[in-house]
Amino acid sequence: MPISNAAFVRSTVILLIAGMLSLLGIVGTSLWLVHKVQDYFTGFIEVREVRSAAADLLSTLKDAETGQRGFVITGEAAFRQPYDDALKAVAERQAALGEKAARFHRYGERIAGINDLVARKLVELAQTVEAVEQGRQADAIEQVKTDRGRLLMDELRQRLGGIMADADRELEEGVADTLWSAGALQWTTVIGAVAIIGVLGGAVVVIAQYTRDIVAARREVETLNATLEKRVDERTEELIRANQEVQRFAYIVTHDLRAPLVNIMGFTSELQASLSSIQAYVLADGKAPSEADILEARRAASEDLPEAIGFIRSSTKKMDGLINAILKISRDGRRELKIERVDLKALAETGAAAVGHQVSESEGEVAIGDTLPTVVSDRLSLEQVFGNLFDNAIKYQYPGRPLRISVIARSGGRAGHVIEFTDNGRGIAPEDHERVFELFRRSGAQDKPGEGIGLAHVRSLMRNLGGDIVVRSELGQGTTFVLRLPPDLSKVVRSMQA
Template identity: 35%
Template sequence: MKQRPRFDVISLNFIRQSQPIYRRLLMLLGAAFALMLVTNTGILYMVRQTSAYTEIELKGHQTQIEGWRLISLLTDAETGQRGFMLTARPDYLHVYDNALEQLPGVLERLDGLVADDADLSARLDRIKGLYEHRRSLMIDTVEMTRSGRIGEAVGAIRSGQGKALMDGMRKEVSAMSASIDRRTDAATYAARWAQRMSLILSVVSGVLMVLLGVIGAGLVRRQIHDLLKAQDQLDRINSGLEEEVRVRTADLVRANEEIQRFAYIVSHDLRAPLVNVMGYTSEMEQIAGNVRTLLARLDDEHPGLVDEETRVGVLEDAPEAIGFIRASTSKMDGLIKAILQLSRDGRRDLNPQPLDMEQMLQGLVDAVAHPLSENNGRVVIGALPTITHD
């Protein structure tokens, strides 16, 4: 007969087969997490680099705008200055005054834009120096014109100093703008490279995530297949399990019936000699009573005829021995009745009852009183609690 696999063997085999798959799934999850961490870190770095390059471009464009705004305002101031000198009309000074009023703010913004750039700061310092000279020259010529010294003002302009100062500032602003253009081009290229790398990282990580997902789906599918296979095997076992349970139950019922019959027969066989022992014990009690009566008559009629040992044996030892025999037979009778009752009922429900431990132990001591007395033994029973038993 082919032995069917047991449930615990199937479960153990399934667990052993599942452990490598679980480990692979955990490894895939760990790899996916690590990939996401690396990808996100790389993309975040690229985004920050792009932001930094964009900030460089923006600051460079603002610096260029402010630099050329400086030249434009100085040109406006020159226009107002020359118009006032040629016409002596005060309305030309509005353009002049407006330009001079805005120039300090432009220089202050330029300071903030190039503060962390040594090369541009040096150029801005030279521009400031040229600007201060050009501004002083314009103010002097305007004041000369206001005071009627037109010839001196015209002479100062014809000297070409103002043009030289403006040309120097235009040259420095152009050099500053060219330097910014080179940096902006480099930053633009770097920003585009960072964007491309971010895109490449995103694509590669996406492909790897899809690949890991496909591998994970394959492992899960395999796990489900193994699970279904184990379930099918269990179903095949269960299909024959009910019949096996019925067969074993029938065997147990037959064995139980045989035990009950055996217990019934043994109980009856034991009860027959027990009844004899109990009957003879009653006769011995009657005989002992007759002997005690006879002993009492002998003591009355012939004092001193019966010795002390015989008297103790008849009056004390014999009744005590008969009492022990009766107690033991009563106990055995109770056990036999319990066996008979169990053989008839087959089984019974638990019936909790209180049990006096002192009384129970005293009965056990009484059952072995004879060997105890022969060996000078003594059993002392202390205070014991009452327990619940069946």
């Protein structure tokens, strides 16, 4: 069954909306998962720092006890050196543990008890060392044999070991959560990509069917009676033109709309790669990570992840702009034309008045010809056409040259009225004369804001009115847009319906 214009537009809009919703779902879920990964990583660092501080303090106390025992047994100064070195580092290790543990209530409340045990242990160590220095080695050995020092050390091992065990358990849970988030991010990307590819595939199918219907209609027109040869030629020309527009539209949907998606997929892979650096830091199998691992993990969290998110956001914004532009032209194509008498001279004067202050700023002028006719057409469409051409003349005026704009009309015979809109702006290169009417295409230096939909919109409007627009221009010499407009749109509509 042939597909109608309304069905084609409706299907295209539905597919575009589905693609946009899929993309927004991917981006929203990806941002949420990345945020969770960043939170996990921050927690990893803080918990690991507490664990490291507890391990360092315990190791330092062990070194002090080892030096004390060696000095008590031998009485030689060489065995006391580890004790002295460890004694100097204990205060620093205690301060580091207190600072790191203060971030967590469950650890901070244990610090007072640990500090008390450390103080008692240091007193016990100092007493035995002092006894040996005073020549009372036997007394020092007896103090060691009382097991007071061993019991204090066992209590310290239990409490510091408890902190390390809690930290290890929390790190394991965090790693599991991070791995789950990474897997969810990967599946979100895969499912979203499949959904968008499905939307693009559906768009291609609809466009292909519509194109086949147009070709079939053209062949049917070519078989009409010879007495209708001129009408057949006109219909054929319109069908070819519509076919080309559909093909360009298919290119936009399948290529321009897909490019931002490729960027999103690429930078999602970069997020996955950045996660590897974080995992290398977190999953260090109980041994301290290297300085390179720490730097790489921090760089991934502070640079790679934000950069990838930024590129994903910019690609999303670009795709949203493409979708909105296509929807704008699609809506105009579906709007019901309101046919009425339109005075083109008055319409041109209104458009010139709207940009009058900008023309005056360049000491320029606008000349409206007296021969502009009155036509039966759609006023809103003609207002948009004239407004866009005036705006383009202002936007692309030649620097330092007073702006001159003229709007004149002449008879085009059976083709209807011909309206020439001329300015003395910077002009358009010959190779871009047709390109400027394509959707999302612009010519010359890209130094002015815009998305490349203005002239494409103008051509779409003119063709909806049964006319057309072409351009004559030379670089640096100005531009003339030539509009062909039928005198009575109602007759064109009846002819198309016949």
